[in-house]
Amino acid sequence: MKLFVTSLLAAVLVVPAMSSFAAGEAAPAAAAKVTKPDLVKGGASFAAVCASCHGADGNSGTPANPKLSQQHPEYLVKQLQEFKSGKRKNPIMQGFAAALSDDDMKNVAYWVTGQKAKPGFAKDKDLVALGERIYRGGVADRQIAACAGCHSPNGAGIPSQYPRLSGQHADYVATQLTSFRDGSRTNNLSMSQVAAKLNDREIRALADYIAGLR
Template sequence: MASEDIMIKRSLLLSLLLATGAVQAQDKAATQPDLAKAKQTAEQVCGACHGTDGNSQIPANPKLAGQHAEYLYKQLTNFKSEGGKPAERANAVMGGMVAALSADDMKGLAAYFAGQKLNPEAAKNKASIELGQRLWRAGDLKRGIPACAACHGPAGAGLPAQYPRLAGQFADYTEAQLKAFRAGERANDPAKMMRTIALKMTDPEIKAVADYAAGLR
């Protein structure tokens, strides 16, 4: 009798484990981004500005390939207006693009572009390399400008989800974003960090550090 009870308990335990495993597998499948759908959206919607693989050919539009998925998802959600409230990151073009996207759609696009290989840009202004390098590595503590590397990494790889990869990005785009932060036109940085830093930077400093970041690998 005892032997029979043990067999029954083992059978019940096995059934429970199998059921738990099946539920976990279903949950995992449900949370996996639909990369096939994301690729289709990238080709039909995003490709004109950012390239179907995230390697934009237009300096005004950022390269998305290889960017952190968490950061991309945050930006997409920031562009989206919810409940009649203004979007956290104001951009008429991107606001229109994300209007019809669900959270799952945006997660899929973020994962898709994060998985693409970046075709990086290069630093082009030899005259400003020294200034860009100094600001990137050490900042200017006397003026309250921290080193860019402190958040974006020595090689510009960034830290998800708040700090994007800047290595290989268009210098023109990075420069434009720093100036937008400085002017308060872009305000989706945590704790006003980038707005505070950019306010202390001159135009030549912004241009130099943007060009230097383009050449990082």
């Protein structure tokens, strides 16, 4: 009987020890999957593939193409993944994204978002006041939320959740809001719901105000 009890105690003590060892082994394996972005590779890939449309430093000179400098890297990675999967529709971007691995996307995103953004400017004085009112206060009687609530008062956005808008090209912003409204861009339900309530004039006003936001 004494031998049986001794054996039982030994078993109870050994099992947790083995479980702890197994858990300890699993943790480093999981951590090993997290890799830091390679900024050298990211810069080279950006120069070879992205710079012709988005500018050498991510400050696109073409109003139809977005500025990417100082954007949140997590947001850019998400967009590239969704272009690749087809969740966000754009034949040109889908073609580029299809050739990128997850590491490639991370490298490019962290490189370009580390570049300094050049400020933009509002151009339409008649519309900018309307754009500011909607951006900062929304439209209460139509249940349109203020853009500043998610994208911050100065357009800096919230990392990994909401993109930086400050200084973005008005043409690009207007196109995206229109795409959310008409259903051709469907990768953000909240934006689709907001844009659905905006008319063309309000979209132009918001886009122009955002272009000059700092």
